[in-house]
Amino acid sequence: MSHELATIVLAACGGLLVIVGLLFFLRPRWLLGWLKGMAVFGLMLLGAYVLIIAINIAGYQSLEGMQTVATISTQRQGDQLWRVTLEPQNNAPYVETLRGDQWQVDARIIRFSGPLRWVGIAPGYRLERLGGRYTSLEQERAQPRSVVGLGEATWPDLWALDQEFNLPFIEGVYGNATFMPMRDGALFDVRLSSSGLVAVPVNEQAREAVQEWNQ
Structure with missing residues (x-):
């Protein structure tokens, strides 16, 4: 024209x-x-x-300060094959078989602003996925992945809508995940604040696994 x-x-x-x-x-x-x-x-x-x-x-749990949201224990079943037990706070445990060298937990966090914050609505979280990871990049690309969903999808999905449309008074925090090495008999706490997930070794096996992993 x-x-x-x-x-x-x-x-x-x-x-x-x-x-x-x-x-x-x-x-x-x-x-x-x-x-x-x-x-x-x-x-x-x-x-x-x-x-x-x-x-x-209704599908999220209240998040105020740093708090332990789950514990994770790992038991060896074979070469790069693990029995992983995730016990969320106030919910039934998940017992899954994962492949890899590390476990990973993903969570969704929603924060509120404006009038929603003024009325005292605390940030909310929902554990999203539990999966296995390989240390080797070649294995990560080529080997089968084991991923387990931890939460039921809600429709309409406010978190996903905020990612796409930047909704008012809502902030869906993206990319919250933590991962740690697998070790037979290891026990970890999964802690969460409004800024993200943190995994903390609880027993000696977990501390040894993290120490070797960091070397």
């Missing part, structure tokens, strides 16, 4: 919008009806947004 044609089209659209706006003022009933309709529509949108937040908050 040439600049001349674009100018004509835009001028016509602009003039039409001005005329439509003037008609609202010439007939106040139209304007009042339109304003009422927009106010009702805005309230409905706000109510739907609040309902979505409420539905999603």
Whole structure:
């Protein structure tokens, strides 16, 4: 489209919008009806947004300060094959067989701002996945992966919607994960704050595994 044609089209659209706006003022009933309709529509949108937040908050657990959210223990079953037990706080344990040299836990965190923070809604978390990792990059690319979901998906997914649309008053924290080496008889605490996950060795086997891993 040439600049001349674009100018004509835009001028016509602009003039039409001005005329439509003037008609609202010439007939106040139209304007009042339109304003009422927009106010009702805005309230409905706000109510739907609040309902979505409420539905999603029900699927998350409250997060205030640093707290232990789960424990993980590992038992060797074979070469790079492990029986991993994850025990979330106040939930039934997960007992899974994982392949690899390390375990990894992923979590989702939602933080609130504005009026949602003013009313005292604490950040929420949900443990998302438990999986195995290989130390070797070649194995990580070529060997079969073992990943277990830890939480049921909620629809609509507020965390995913925030990642895509940057929702108001919501902050879905991305990329929260922690991982540690496997060791027969090792026990770890998984701790979480509003900034992310941290794994802490609890017994001697876990501390030895971390010490060797860091060398």
